[in-house]
Amino acid sequence: MGMTRISRTLLWALALSAVPAALHAEPFKLEGAPSPALVIFSQKNDGGWSQSLDEARVKVEKELGLTIPVVENVPENATAIRPAVELLIDRGANIIIGSAFGYSDTFLELAKQYPNVAFINPAGTTNAANLQSIYGRTYESQYLCGMAAGAISKTGKLGFVAANPFGLVNWTVNAYALGAQKVNPNATVTVVFTGAWNDPVKERAATEALIEQGIDVIGQHVDSPTPQIVAEEKGVYGTGHHRDLGEFSKATQCSSVWVWDRYLAPTITKIAAGEWEPGPYGAFLSIKEGGTDIALSGDAVPEDMKKQIMDERQAIVDGKKQVYAGPLSDRDGKERVKAGEVLSDADLWGMDWYVKGVISQQ
Amino acid sequence: MDFVVNWLANVPGFAVPFALAALGLIICEKAGVLNLGAEGYMLVGAMAGAGVMLSLDVHPLAALAVSALAAGLLSLLFALLVIALRVNQVISGLVIVFFAQGLTALIATSQGWTNRAFSGLQDLNFGVLSSLPGVGRIVFQQDLMVYLTIVIFAVVVHVLRATHVGMRLRAVGENPEAADAAGVPVGWYRTGAVVVGCMLIGLAGGYLSVAVSKIWVDGMSGGRGWIAIALVIFARWQPWPALAGAVLFGCIEALIPRMAAIGLQLPQYFVLMLPYVVTLAVMVWTSLSANRRSGQPAALGQPFVREERR
Numbered sequence: 001m002g003m004t005r006i007s008r009t010l011l012w013a014l015a016l017s018a019v020p021a022a023l024h025a026e027p028f029k030l031e032g033a034p035s036p037a038l039v040i041f042s043q044k045n046d047g048g049w050s051q052s053l054d055e056a057r058v059k060v061e062k063e064l065g066l067t068i069p070v071v072e073n074v075p076e077n078a079t080a081i082r083p084a085v086e087l088l089i090d091r092g093a094n095i096i097i098g099s100a101f102g103y104s105d106t107f108l109e110l111a112k113q114y115p116n117v118a119f120i121n122p123a124g125t126t127n128a129a130n131l132q133s134i135y136g137r138t139y140e141s142q143y144l145c146g147m148a149a150g151a152i153s154k155t156g157k158l159g160f161v162a163a164n165p166f167g168l169v170n171w172t173v174n175a176y177a178l179g180a181q182k183v184n185p186n187a188t189v190t191v192v193f194t195g196a197w198n199d200p201v202k203e204r205a206a207t208e209a210l211i212e213q214g215i216d217v218i219g220q221h222v223d224s225p226t227p228q229i230v231a232e233e234k235g236v237y238g239t240g241h242h243r244d245l246g247e248f249s250k251a252t253q254c255s256s257v258w259v260w261d262r263y264l265a266p267t268i269t270k271i272a273a274g275e276w277e278p279g280p281y282g283a284f285l286s287i288k289e290g291g292t293d294i295a296l297s298g299d300a301v302p303e304d305m306k307k308q309i310m311d312e313r314q315a316i317v318d319g320k321k322q323v324y325a326g327p328l329s330d331r332d333g334k335e336r337v338k339a340g341e342v343l344s345d346a347d348l349w350g351m352d353w354y355v356k357g358v359i360s361q362q
Numbered sequence: 363m364d365f366v367v368n369w370l371a372n373v374p375g376f377a378v379p380f381a382l383a384a385l386g387l388i389i390c391e392k393a394g395v396l397n398l399g400a401e402g403y404m405l406v407g408a409m410a411g412a413g414v415m416l417s418l419d420v421h422p423l424a425a426l427a428v429s430a431l432a433a434g435l436l437s438l439l440f441a442l443l444v445i446a447l448r449v450n451q452v453i454s455g456l457v458i459v460f461f462a463q464g465l466t467a468l469i470a471t472s473q474g475w476t477n478r479a480f481s482g483l484q485d486l487n488f489g490v491l492s493s494l495p496g497v498g499r500i501v502f503q504q505d506l507m508v509y510l511t512i513v514i515f516a517v518v519v520h521v522l523r524a525t526h527v528g529m530r531l532r533a534v535g536e537n538p539e540a541a542d543a544a545g546v547p548v549g550w551y552r553t554g555a556v557v558v559g560c561m562l563i564g565l566a567g568g569y570l571s572v573a574v575s576k577i578w579v580d581g582m583s584g585g586r587g588w589i590a591i592a593l594v595i596f597a598r599w600q601p602w603p604a605l606a607g608a609v610l611f612g613c614i615e616a617l618i619p620r621m622a623a624i625g626l627q628l629p630q631y632f633v634l635m636l637p638y639v640v641t642l643a644v645m646v647w648t649s650l651s652a653n654r655r656s657g658q659p660a661a662l663g664q665p666f667v668r669e670e671r672r
Contacts, residue, residue, distance in 0.1 A: 043467060043580070047477035069480070073467070165630055179618060180514040192622040195634040199584040200575035205616060209623035212368050224579045229479040248477060361633060 027277045028130045030094055031116050034272040036060070036264075037093035038070040039084055041100040048223045048242035049182070049258070053122060055098050055243075056260035063265045069093070076102020078109070085110055089117055095244035095271060097264065098124060107131055118271050122260065124282070132278035134263065136291025138168070138241075139175035140316050141256035143323045144294045144309050145239040146179025147219040148254035150187045151182070151305040152237050159210030160191045160219040161203055161227040163346070165360070170351040172221045172241070172256070175323050177357045182312075183305075190215060200226040211236055220253070228252045237300055244299030253298035254309075262290025284345055288317045324348070331356045363496070369613075369620050370500045374508040375574045377612025379404070379566040381511055383590035384597065384604040385518055386562030391599060392522060393555030396663040398455030399440060401587030402462030403433040403560045407567025408445045409466040412578035413473060415571075422483035426507065426568045433564020434557050436462065441556045443534040445549050448665035450563035457586075473580050482576035483569075507571050512605075514562070515584060519601045530554055535659035538666040548666045563587070589641065596644040598657030607644070611637055 044054035051074075059070050069091075074084045081103055085096055098107055098121035111119045111131035124133030149158050150308035158180055162169050173191050180187035190213065192206035203226040207218055211234045218238040220227040228249035238245070240255030262282075263285055270276045285291025294313065296306055315321035326337035330353040337343050354360060383400050390397040409463040410432035414425035436458065444453040470476050483505045486492075489501040522528040528638060534551045542548050570586070571578050589611065597604035614637050 043471040043476070045471060045476065046580070113416055190623055190625060192619045193630050193634075194619070195631075196584055198579050198581060200577045200579045200582055201376070201584065202615075202619070205375070206619040206622070207370070209368070209619040212364070212620070213623045215623075224577070225477055225479075226575060226577055226579070229577060248479060260392050317609070361622050361628050361630040362628070 024310070028271065029116075029274050030116060030118060030271050032094065033111075034064075034066065034095055034268050035093050036066060036095035036097055036268055037069045037088040038068060038097045039074050039081070039088070039099060039103070040070060040072045041074055041076050041102065042072070044072050046223070047225060047248070049123075050099060052243050052258035052261060053097075053260055056258070056264055058098075059261035060265045060268065060298070063261070064268060066268075076100050078106040081106040082110065089114060094118065094266060095120070095284055098122065101125065104133065118276065120264070120267065127278055127282050129278065133282035134291065135168070135256060135282070135284055137254055137284060137286045138221075139171040139283055140287050140293050141292045141294045141324050142172040142221075142241070143175035143179035143182075144191050144313055144316075145219060145254045145256050146176035146181075146189075147183050147309050148179075148296065148305070149176065149219055149313065150180030150183035152253060152300045152303065153184070153187065153217045155214050155216050156184050156187045157213070157215045158187060158189045158217045158219060159207070159213075159215035160189050160221070161206045161210070162191055162193050162221040163223075164195060165191075165193055165195045165352075167349040167351045169221050169297050170354065171324075171348055173358060173360070174351070174355045176219050176239075178323060179354050181357055183308075188357045188359055189219070191358060193361070194222060197223045200224050203227050204230050207231060208234070217253075225249060237298070244295035244297050246295070252299050255295045255297065257293055257295045259290050259293045262293075266290075281345075286316070287313065288319075298349070328355065330354060331358060365620065365624065367496050367499050369616055371503065372616040372620075373609065373612040374504050375612070376615040377608045378508055378511050379570050379574070379586055380590055380593060380611050381605050381608035382514070382566035382569065383563045383587060384593040384608060385515060385588055385601055386559040386564075386566065387594045388597075388599055388601055388604060389518065389522075389531075389555050389559035390563065390658055391594065391662055392535045393531050393552045394538060394659050394661040394664065394666070395556055396451040396455065397440070397556070397559065398591065399437075399451060399458030399462070399560075399587075400563050400590050401583055401585065402459040403436060403563040403581040404567030404570065404587045405462045405466045406436050407433045408524075408571040408580055408582055409470050409475070409567075410479070410564070412478075413475050413570040414474050415482060416478055416578075417473070418536050422572050423506065425572050426483070426565060428564040429568025429572070430561040434561040435568065436564075437560030438554050440560070441553045444665065445552050445556070448667065451663050456544030458472030463581060470578055470580065476580060477577065479577050483573035507569055507573055515601055515605055522601070532659070534666075535661055538661050538664075539633060542666070542668060548668075550642070552666070563590070566590070569654070589637070592641045592645065595658075596641070596648050598648065600657060600672070601660065610640065614640065 042050045095118045102125045104124040104126040108126040111128045111227045118132040121133045177189040194202040207227045207230040216236045218231045223246045225248035228238045228245045231251035232249045238251040240252045243257045245252040322342045324343035327339040328337040407429035411425045411429035411469045414428045443449040444451045488502045530546045538548045595606045
């Protein structure tokens with residue numbers, strides 16, 4: 001997804017300001033029984049983002065008793081997306097599930113052209129009466145991973161390997177620090193941005209550089225499991241993103257994981273029942289709504305700590321805990337969230353500041 | 363002091379792929395074949411090396427040999443296009459990149475190689491030398507390929523400069539008509555240069571996966587093939603300056619994450635931009651200096667057709 005993710009924030013901001021509020025007058029009506037199909041921009045077994053969608057597809061198939069075809073390697077441009085989607089519709093699919101920011105515009109065109117077909121696009125930015133873009137509140141799960149990291153770090157110095165500094169990456173970095181500081185108030189998070197989503201050479205160098213500085217837990221928000229693998233080699237711990245990276249590395253103790261099935265299964269049921277009303281701003285899924293969750297995979301986190309993390313998770317689900325609740329200041333002392341308030345979604349997507357304890361380049 | 367040692371000790375990991383790829387390109391281009399497919403050959407090499415490491419129980423050097431062979435095999439297609447069929451070299455090179463991106467993703471995915479870690483090429487230990495403070499870590503704790511790279515450079519420089527084969531190869535790149543008149547088989551020399559050059563580029567890619575990252579990820583060459591192409595221009599098609607350029611790039615690339623890890627407050631995007639600013643600066647400097655065309659093979663990019671009027 002590379003570059004495309006960089007501009008996602010921008011387009012979210014545009015989507016937030018430009019879409020008329022009266023977009024969804026009445027619920028979407030599906031003709032016939034639901035027949036979903038998944039269109040993936042890369043390989044379905046990429047070990048991360050796309051694989052999480054494909055795994056959700058299999059779970060939804062079981063849960064709803066459906067057969068959901070999948071098309072892989074459909075690049076993020078209209079000339080590739082359109083024929084793939086139209087072929088699926090010709091064959092009877094009436095719920096098209098995408099997988100990429102780069103599908104946003106084409107999905108909007110297709111949604112207008114096929115008003116009887118429902119479109120759902122993870123990481124997308126466009127919405128319509130029959131199109132919903134979805135993304136997860138990954139800061140909730142990364143906050144819980146941060147708690148695990150804070151608990152197992154001996155030095156209190158955590159590291160984080162991330163792709164590019166913009167809203168949806170910055171909110172995982174800050175949440176990671178806040179989670180760690182919940183357990184160890186003096187914990188710091190040093191971030192290295194590699195400038196790439198999938199460059200194992202840079203990820204390895206970043207992880208090694210962090211460990212050279214005495215850091216003993218490595219968090220991440222890049223697409224490959226390389227930071228976790230290096231952490232295992234060097235005998236330190238780590239936390240993962242996208243999927244349970246314990247699959248690739250013994251170092252991984254906790255991962256922020258996508259759980260799309262928990263959103264897709266009830267949503268498909270809703271679509272079939274004629275109760276689906278996609279909002280003008282898409283769906284921004286919390287743990288409760290089924291976008292993201294955690295997997296506590298390792299045995300380094302003590303049992304009582306695991307319980308504390310799961311209790312905190314429950315508090316987030318119950319709405320008693322907000323990761324970005326005020327009063328909250330950035331590392332330069334400027335107040336970012338007032339006491340009694342919670343950071344707005346628009347401010348989340350535009351987050352360009354770091355909390356105290358985050359050490360990074362500007 | 364630790365900072366400097368850690369930094370310099372990590373330079374070869376970044377420098378070797380640039381150096382080998384640039385050297386491979388120099389060989390192709392000295393023979394007059396413009397090769398823009400470096401990124402593709404690196405990918406093929408990286409994937410082949412990782413595939414061997416994951417599926418066969420062999421020494422990493424054998425995996426690297428397969429990296430070179432795989433890229434050499436793919437280069438036969440390129441040679442067929444640009445030398446036998448005389449297709450435009452720029453377009454053919456670019457096609458190879460896209461073809462390799464798709465091919466490597468397809469093979470690695472179907473074989474389940476993506477994201478799987480393996481042990482890879484390990485650093486050598488020279489006993490006392492390796493435990494010298496500072497110098498030991500920087501100079502005597504590298505993997506075998508780091509030392510072999512210098513040997514490969516020496517061999518290529520010798521062959522290009524001081525042997526009949528090298529002289530004919532350069533003649534083919536400078537003036538294929540004259541070379542042809544002198545009885546040099548232009549097509550075969552170019553084919554040989556392409557295959558050998560691309561094998562070195564494949565080796566560079568193999569080094570990325572087998573020795574540096576010890577993992578295969580789709581598209582993992584990450585633009586390094588393009589940087590190698592720029593390196594060749596800024597080294598004016600000369601091997602040793604290309605090696606120096608590769609080391610310079612390695613120094614910057616190894617420095618970037620370490621500056622971040624010690625919490626140095628520098629603008630993120632400025633730092634990520636640095637290697638490319640250096641590329642631009644050196645290329646501008648190269649083209650402004652007096653003898654700017656020296657080094658570029660005169661027949662670079664031109665297909666050879668016997669007895670064709672120009």
